[in-house]
Amino acid sequence: MTASERRFRDYMHAFNASDWDALRRFYAADVELVIGNGTTLRGRDAIVDFYRNVKSWTSRTIEILDCFSDGNMLAAELESEFVALIDAPDFPSRPMRRGDRYYINSFALYDFHGSEYRRIRAAVFRREFRPLTGDGSI
Amino acid sequence: MSAGPRNFRAWFEAYLAAFNRADFDGFGAYYADDVIFHGQAALLHGRDAVLDFYRMVRARLDEQVELVSFVGATGCRRIAAELRTTLLAREDWLDMPTGAMRAGDKRQSVNIVLYDLHEYRFTQVRSARLWPQPGTPQ
Numbered sequence: 136m137t138a139s140e141r142r143f144r145d146y147m148h149a150f151n152a153s154d155w156d157a158l159r160r161f162y163a164a165d166v167e168l169v170i171g172n173g174t175t176l177r178g179r180d181a182i183v184d185f186y187r188n189v190k191s192w193t194s195r196t197i198e199i200l201d202c203f204s205d206g207n208m209l210a211a212e213l214e215s216e217f218v219a220l221i222d223a224p225d226f227p228s229r230p231m232r233r234g235d236r237y238y239i240n241s242f243a244l245y246d247f248h249g250s251e252y253r254r255i256r257a258a259v260f261r262r263e264f265r266p267l268t269g270d271g272s273i
Numbered sequence: 274m275s276a277g278p279r280n281f282r283a284w285f286e287a288y289l290a291a292f293n294r295a296d297f298d299g300f301g302a303y304y305a306d307d308v309i310f311h312g313q314a315a316l317l318h319g320r321d322a323v324l325d326f327y328r329m330v331r332a333r334l335d336e337q338v339e340l341v342s343f344v345g346a347t348g349c350r351r352i353a354a355e356l357r358t359t360l361l362a363r364e365d366w367l368d369m370p371t372g373a374m375r376a377g378d379k380r381q382s383v384n385i386v387l388y389d390l391h392e393y394r395f396t397q398v399r400s401a402r403l404w405p406q407p408g409t410p411q
Contacts, residue, residue: 173404203344203346212387242353242385242399260387
């Protein structure tokens, strides 16, 4: 595993732990992130604020299915699981009700310089929505 | 077909060059017999199915693919490519899977494509569309 691949695993660990201070350190000041629905976020604060907001509605974890790097670019295949903690009609991907689950299989590219990500773009390969059934417990 | 880490990108660029000049034997040689191909317009199984599909497509439109970014995994086991595709319709194709085109219409899209390899043959190709697409408002 290369240093950039190890750093990427640390980055995802910080994300899954909601360690916002640690996460912020992975981004260049002028980082640009385009998420799967085309929303573009610019700057560390915009990205961290966005994720913090998403995690106030949902429990989100990201699993790295694969990652590899080449020069100053890293590619990753990711699987994200969202579990709605509350009713979230304005959730970015689609309206969700408490307990609904949403899976995304995505591909992402990370341009980096040194230890900082400068440009990230993600594309969704597959989505799966699993509405809650039964008594409403998560 | 010979390739190694030193010329992995060049090997892939030769695939795209063959694709762009509609050299079906040339780019077809990159596919495993039982390749699984998840394109934007079709899910196909096997080299023959992929080539038949592209022969049908090329009869109706010109397709050019440009390599924007390339990430090759160690051991040549996988490629992540950011590809810009330009379609130019030669005739009306109103039931085209990714949206109707009329003769003379030009359309661009950008995708992240993951290629799984075994012995320098693509065993699986998966394409995920990046948003926003060229020409669409952010």
